[in-house]
Amino acid sequence: MRGYTFYEGAIRAFQDRSLLSKILVIGTVSGGSAVAFSDSRPFQRIYGDSGEGEFKKKKVVVLGTGWAGTTFLKILKSNSFEVQVVSPRNYFAFTPLLPSVTNGTVEARSIVEPIRNIVRKKGMDIQFKEAECYKIDAEKKQIYCRTTEDRTCGGKEEFALDYDILVIAMGAQANTFNTPGVVEHAHFLKEVEHAQRIRRSVIDCFERASLPNLSDEERKKILHFVVVGGGPTGVEFAAALHDFVIDDLSKLYPSLKEFTRITLLEAGDHILNMFDKRITASAEEKFKRDGIDLKTGSMVVKLSDKEISTKDRATGQISSIPYGMVVWSTGIGTRPVIMDFMKQIGQANRRVLATDEWLRVEGCESVYALGDCATINQRKVMEDISAIFSKADKNNTGKLNVKDLKEVVKDICERYPQVEIYLNKKQLKNINVLLKNAEEDPKKASMEFDIEKFKKALSEVDSQMKHLPATAQVASQEGAYLANCFNRMEQCEKNPEGPLRFRGAGRHRFHPFRYKHFGQFAPLGGEEAAAQLELPFDWISVGRGSQWLWYSVYASKQISWRTRFLVISDWRRRFMFGRDSSRI
Amino acid sequence: MRGYTFYEGAIRAFQDRSLLSKILVIGTVSGGSAVAFSDSRPFQRIYGDSGEGEFKKKKVVVLGTGWAGTTFLKILKSNSFEVQVVSPRNYFAFTPLLPSVTNGTVEARSIVEPIRNIVRKKGMDIQFKEAECYKIDAEKKQIYCRTTEDRTCGGKEEFALDYDILVIAMGAQANTFNTPGVVEHAHFLKEVEHAQRIRRSVIDCFERASLPNLSDEERKKILHFVVVGGGPTGVEFAAALHDFVIDDLSKLYPSLKEFTRITLLEAGDHILNMFDKRITASAEEKFKRDGIDLKTGSMVVKLSDKEISTKDRATGQISSIPYGMVVWSTGIGTRPVIMDFMKQIGQANRRVLATDEWLRVEGCESVYALGDCATINQRKVMEDISAIFSKADKNNTGKLNVKDLKEVVKDICERYPQVEIYLNKKQLKNINVLLKNAEEDPKKASMEFDIEKFKKALSEVDSQMKHLPATAQVASQEGAYLANCFNRMEQCEKNPEGPLRFRGAGRHRFHPFRYKHFGQFAPLGGEEAAAQLELPFDWISVGRGSQWLWYSVYASKQISWRTRFLVISDWRRRFMFGRDSSRI
Incomplete structure (x- = not known):
């Protein structure tokens, strides 16, 4: 067992740090999701022809069980809807902890909660179907679904669902920028399965490098881990991998430590460019100390099964490096079904679905889009x-x-x-x-x-005017906002609370969506994290204190007591016994 | 959270049951493996030609990291060997808990321990290679290995290893009795991956049955779970599945409860036929109460992708039933590499490798076999x-x-x-x-x-004369026995401690292997278990007390403090929050 426990560590970190302790308490108590506003029009169709008061139970179809979809379902209270949820994942995953799953600090099971469990206690009319929607027909108000390929029970199943209101919260997929070879050879880090696969793959590389008859050159190649993308996910993953190697694998594979190398490739000039410059500098400094090879201004142009080819942005020079494993984390791309839907509704040239400030998809009635698959097109003055x-x-x-x-x-x-x-x-x-x-x-x-x-x-x-970032925080607030609109539909129909309609008569029914940024974290490994928080004042910190703040905020934000209990147990277990390297 | 906790439950079960409490203490303190005996000849090759005292470090290759192989490695202390371990699994798995993994009572990660972790602290010359041995050449004293198919890091790797002493502890594979369709359509339950796949498959069936456009008939088919084999594994799995359905899934899929059916098929007249008749009767009675459909005297003759065909042993009548999932647990079969090796050494007609009482493979020098891949051919008086x-x-x-x-x-x-x-x-x-x-x-x-x-x-x-059963208990004792022989090689070379050689001169170097049966358990679901223990007297019990005894014995038998901690945490978590049904 390790020298000191999780709790002792926590106590040490907070000794004589009363500000931190206070923030911790706030973070832990506040628990989750934002206050929400709301607006009108979308719901006109929900009302019968008589226009007022007469209320029919309308079919709402929600696509997706990520941050946006799940928060929407969690906060939805109104019994005026018959809700169908369609997603290929029958669970919600706490995605910000995915990098921790790649090295086993946290188990995959600890960050997921079945969607049925989340909606069960509400006593509402919510049905879940585990399937992927492969086509939306906005004309007929229908969606078409099928079971996913890897299911082991029976053959393929297809079905269609009608909707009165459609809530699209399908998220996004990894963006390869059409770089050749990425889909075939790189790992992504957007789903729980991705994180599990990366974990197995890291062990595979170490086991493979342990086999006899390999040259040192080959061992170096196999143990060269490349992370593409210096955003929070890429940085956190690189840090998590480094921790795994230093804390755990170097003890079990002592002869391989010298061959292990981690390279972080970033096309821009700095990593973590959405953070304050001081944080970027600290992170780069920390990576340098840790021996993580940081290459900025370096664009990946090709990935073969053995080599990754990069182009130096300054010199234009192309070079190739052999690798053992590549993790690709360069931002988000559009899912094919969304692409197809955008063509239907005249948004063919866009990258994500455009909505107005009430999250209604532009050019399309009774369809809402939120989370990573959508962006709010702000109205120009x-x-x-x-x-x-x-x-x-x-x-x-x-x-x-x-x-x-x-x-x-x-x-x-x-x-x-x-x-x-x-x-x-x-x-x-x-x-x-x-x-x-x-x-x-x-x-x-x-x-x-x-x-x-x-x-x-x-x-x-x-x-x-600014576009909102594609983060869990935005998606979650959008989900909460929309659910609150749905909950107060009748009330706001009678007493609209939104701003004046400048181009029409009366007022908007709901306040428009307004995002409240609370701040963000980037764990840097070795029990250090960068934090940039929007308290009443701007607060920036890098170090162990921030890491403990990160622990407490992430624990408080868990979707259920079960996952909270499991995540904290996992952290404690890691402090006591290290991370497991069994290849399962 | 559930009504009462794990600990409260434990306290209740032990109130006024002083005998149980005492056994619990013994079980928890005793911890593991048996006392071992030992014998000679095998080690003659280890010594140089001069015959006495001059000791060369010999190459020992151990195949397998199951109960036999791991216990051998754990107890081996002698520094006179250079040990290479080859196994496709870089971990030891506590297989008796596999049925608990199928329903999520215990997580897969909680029952595995990396083999490198187990040998690391010993400070001995032990190397591990993650590969499968596909050929043993007893003539050349070489084994041939390759990396397994599903590894994600790099291509296929092949290599050969020389040995002076070979320890075969590769276990067995599931026995299909060449029943058509079993390999293609049934699940097995011998490996951690099998248990994980079964868990996903159960959820898949429930999710699939939740889709629209299905008839009641189809739902019944999808939710018909068939277990083939009424041994301890089959019975425990059926019970675990029943618990999962009753405790957890029926709450999340309330409309599907009526369609769910579990059938247990057993070719013999009774389930658990290696147990006392009273236990068999209680188990059958319990299954009847639980609504598990028990069909004895029923042999499976064919498995298609939709139907399972059985033959009634009494009437000879063949009938087919549609199913959603089949788990096959009818005993053990021989691995192809062992089959091939048996042909080489003139054991072609046997089902498992025959060894003598010192675990030496018959007809083959310097090769030991233990665990499920071997059986001891007792010498006839x-x-x-x-x-x-x-x-x-x-x-x-x-x-x-x-x-x-x-x-x-x-x-x-x-x-x-x-x-x-x-x-x-x-x-x-x-x-x-x-x-x-x-x-x-x-x-x-x-x-x-x-x-x-x-x-x-x-x-x-x-x-x-009796053959030993293919159980973890036997394999573990064999591993411990062999390691103790290896540890005391020099000492017993000088002072042989075994019985007289009736067909030769002098004494056998080591005592022959002697199995000590401690008893066995069969959990029956609903917090009840059957126990048949060989205390100073025979002790038989069915019920909640036995289940708590099972908890304590299984906790005490864990291979490391980490897995012990995790397994107990998992049990507690299950009492608090139930089992997770996320499809990961």
């Missing part, structure tokens, strides 16, 4: 500028005064969140100040604005 | 009767008197254990009484015996 002006100019004077503006400013900021971001960025108090600043001579600024002045003042706000 | 007589008749008088007999009786009983069993069975005090009884008129019995009288008296003792 400039496209609606005349409509906004006329709405504010109630008396059609052609001029807006302060009073007019006061009445709509909240709606503008809610409908077009880029305005608020722009104001914050320019450190302006409110939209009036922004309009005043648009005057050439602010001192002379009148308190009335015509359309031109209005346009000029807001001309730059659209530059603040 | 009748074959050696003349040699025994002359050895005892030191002065060549043609008569044995009591004194002559006293000097060899211990050796006879040790070399031919059937004599002792026969005496015990007939309730005779010693061999003198047996000889006396051979007189027609016992009253007139003289105290001298000639060869004819000697033959007559011992004529029936060979009927008491």
Whole structure:
């Protein structure tokens, strides 16, 4: 057994660190998902022709049991729907722990929870079908499904389902950028099976390198592990692999330690480029200390069964290195069924499904898309500028005064969140100040604005529009938001709570979706992690404290008490006995 | 969480059961493997030509990392050998818990321990190669190995190893009795992967039966689970599956409970026929109560992808039943490499490798075989009767008197254990009484015996020879025995401790292998088990108490503290949260 236990370690890390302890408590208590807002229109079809009050139970089909789909199901309370869930996985997986599964710090079983278990206790009309949807027909409002290939019970089964409302939360697949050989020879790290396969593969490499009759050259090749992509997943995996080699494998295969090498390839100039520069620098420094070979500015152009070929971005030079195993983690690509669906609805040129701020798929009625398979196409202020002006100019004077503006400013900021971001960025108090600043001579600024002045003042706000990252945090908040909309459908039908419709009459039924970023982690191995948190202030930290914060936040975010218990047991077991290297 | 915890349950089961508590303590403290004896000749080759004292480090190759091989490695202490271990599994698996893995009561990872971990701490010259041996060449003293098919790292690798001593402990494979379709369509339960596959397959069947567009008939077919073989493994698996359905799956798939059926097919008249009749009756009664469909006297003649065809032994009638999944557990068959080796050494007509009482393969020098791939061919008294007589008749008088007999009786009983069993069975005090009884008129019995009288008296003792069962207990004791022989090689070379050689000069170097049966368990599901233990008295029990005894014995027998910790955690987790049904 190791020298000190998990709990002792935790206690040490928190001694004399009261801030950390407090954050830990908050993280542990808060538990999960975000507060959600909501909006209208999508649900018009749900109501009968009479328009008000008469409510029919509508068929909702949810595709996917990842972060978005599962959070949606977890928070959905309304009994007004008959829900069918279709996914090739009959479980939810806590994907941020996948890198920990690749080295056995955490067991695969500890991060999954059957979807039936999650919905069972709700007493709602939710049915699950384990199948993959291979076609969506938006015209007929049908989806077509089949059982997946590797199932051992009976032959292939196909079926179709009708829907009134479709919620697409199928996630994404790994993006190979069409690099030749990647699909055939590389490992991905998006599913539980991927992580299990990587774990077996690492052991396979060590076992193979232990066989007799191999040259040192061959051993070096077999034990060369290449990670492609310096995002959080790639970095965490490289760190996890390094830990596995140092903590466990080097003891069991002592003669092979000298042959083992880990290379991290990143096309950009730095790893973890979505983090603060200080974190990037610390991570690069840590990897250097650990002997992980970090090659930035290096693009993979080809993968054969033995070699990986890279192109140096600066010099254009192409070089090839033999490898034993490659893990590919360079971002997300579109699933074929989504691609096909986008063609149907006129989004053929896009990479992911475009939705509006209420998560409704553009150009398609009664279909919602959330999580990694979708992105929110924010409405530009400039496209609606005349409509906004006329709405504010109630008396059609052609001029807006302060009073007019006061009445709509909240709606503008809610409908077009880029305005608020722009104001914050320019450190302006409110939209009036922004309009005043648009005057050439602010001192002379009148308190009335015509359309031109209005346009000029807001001309730059659209530059603040941002796409949300493809993370579990975004997907989960979107799922929670949509479920809350569904839950309060009737109530918000009667009392719409969203912003003014600038291009129509009345108000939007729900508030639009608003993402709240809590921060992110990147474990760097050796019980160190990088953390960048959005507390009331920005908080950046790299080291052991962050790793313990990571433990507590990840434990608190588990979907069930069972997985929480198992994940914590696994961590403790790792501290006590190390990681298992049995090839199962 | 469930109503009461693992520990509370344990306490309840032991309240007012002091005998059980005591046994539990013994079981937990005793920990493992048996006391071992030992013998000679095998090691003559290990010594140099000079014959005495000069010791060269000899190459020992061990094939297999199951009970026999691993126990051998664990107990081996002598530094006089250079040991190479070859096995397609780089771990030891606690196979008696495989049925518990099929339903997730225990995780696969919890019952395996890397072989490198087991040998690492010994500081001995032991190397492991993960490969399968596909040919043994006894002439050249070489074995030929290759990497197994499903490895993901690199291509196929082949190599050969020389040996001075070969220890064959490869176990056996499932025996299909050449029944058509079994290999293609049935599941086996001999390896960890088998158990994992069965678990996934059970979930697959439930998921498949949940799909729309299926008739009730089809659902019934998909959820018909057939277990072939009423031995301890088949019975325990049927019970484990029943528990899984009742405790867990019926809650998650409530509409499918009525379609689920478990059938246990046994060719003999009763299940668990190696146990006491009372246990068999209780088990059959329990299965009847549980609704497990038990069909005895029913032989499987064919398996298609949809139907299983059986023949009623009594009526000869053949009938077919549709099924969703079949688990085949009818005993053990020979691996092809062993079959091939048996042909080489003139054992072509046998089912398993024959060894003598010192575990040396007959007709082959320096090769040992133990565990399920071998059986001990006991020496018959009748074959050696003349040699025994002359050895005892030191002065060549043609008569044995009591004194002559006293000097060899211990050796006879040790070399031919059937004599002792026969005496015990007939309730005779010693061999003198047996000889006396051979007189027609016992009253007139003289105290001298000639060869004819000697033959007559011992004529029936060979009927008491028994083959050892193919169990973990036997394999483990054999492994321990052999390791102890290897450990005390030098010492016993100088001071042989075995019985007299009746057909040669001097004494055998080691005591022959003697199996000590401690008893056996058969869990019957619903927290009940059957136990038949050989304490100082025979002890039979069926029920909850036996199940708790089973828990404690199985925990105590784990190969490492890690697996012990994990198995106990798994049991506790199951009590708290039930079993997981995620399809991973």
